[in-house]
Amino acid sequence: MNTLQKVLLALSVGSLMSVSAQAALNYAGQPYAGVKIGQYSPDEAEDDAVSYGVYGGYKFTPEFGIEAEYLTTSDTDAYEDRxxxxxxxxxxxxxxxxxxxxxxxxxxxxxGRLGVAKNEIEVEITDKVSSVFNESFSVSDSGVAGGLGLGYNITPMASIEAMYNFYPTIEFDDGEDLDSNGITLGAHFKF
Known part of the structure; x- marks a missing residue:
């Protein structure tokens, strides 16, 4: 994690904590939980993967909150030739x-949301000529992530939202970077 990412994280957490402490005097807060589906798009892959996951959070004020998510994808073709x-x-x-x-x-x-995430990609390579050359490996990185979206309150207790998301860049040992982003459509219920 580089210095800029650490500074952004410290500022966002510090701001969130000070706002939530001030807001606790006049706002009771509201937890929520939901599911989402979408598209996960790494730069180097031929096809985008279908993504799905769960998320939940807590609104300290009508404006500010905190949110956690877990998102996974289907197995998707990255590359294929003869x-x-x-x-x-x-x-x-x-x-x-x-x-x-x-x-x-x-x-x-x-x-809008800004925070930290772990982005992990598993790759399976199949050699069509000889299975001796088959291999699988996993790469991951943690860093700044976030998104921007538009939501609609169906009722006071249920909402839907569409969001563009960016995930941490995965840095390889050879100096190459892999950027990933995605779009999601989610629905959540407030308690």
Whole structure:
């Protein structure tokens, strides 16, 4: 984790803690939990993977909160030619500070989130000529992650939201980087 990522994380956690302490005086808070489905897109893969997962959080004020998520994907083709085929799957574990802006007199809101996540990709390479050359490996990295989306309060206790997400860059030993992003559609219930 580089210095900029550490500074951003410290600022977001510090801001969240100070706002939540001030808001505790006049806002009871609200927990929520939900499910999501979407698309996970690493830069180097031929196909995008179907992603699905769970998330939950707690709103300290109507605007500020904290959210955790677990996202996984299906096995998806990364590359294929006459001699070789590779597939990948991914897992993302994240913890975010959130900010919601509700549009006045509507059920619409904009949601932003920023935090840290672990992005892990498993790769399986199949040699079509000789199985001796088959291999599988896993790469992962942790760092800054976040997203921006649009939500709609169906009822006071249920919401749906569509979100663009960016995940931590995976840095390889040879100096190459793998960036991943995705879009999700989620639904959650408030308690």
């Amino acid at each position: 001699f070789e085929k590779s597939e990948y799957s991914a897992d993302v574990y994240g913890l975010y500070a959130t900010y919601d802006y509700a549009f006045p007199n509507t059920a619409l809101y904009v949601k």
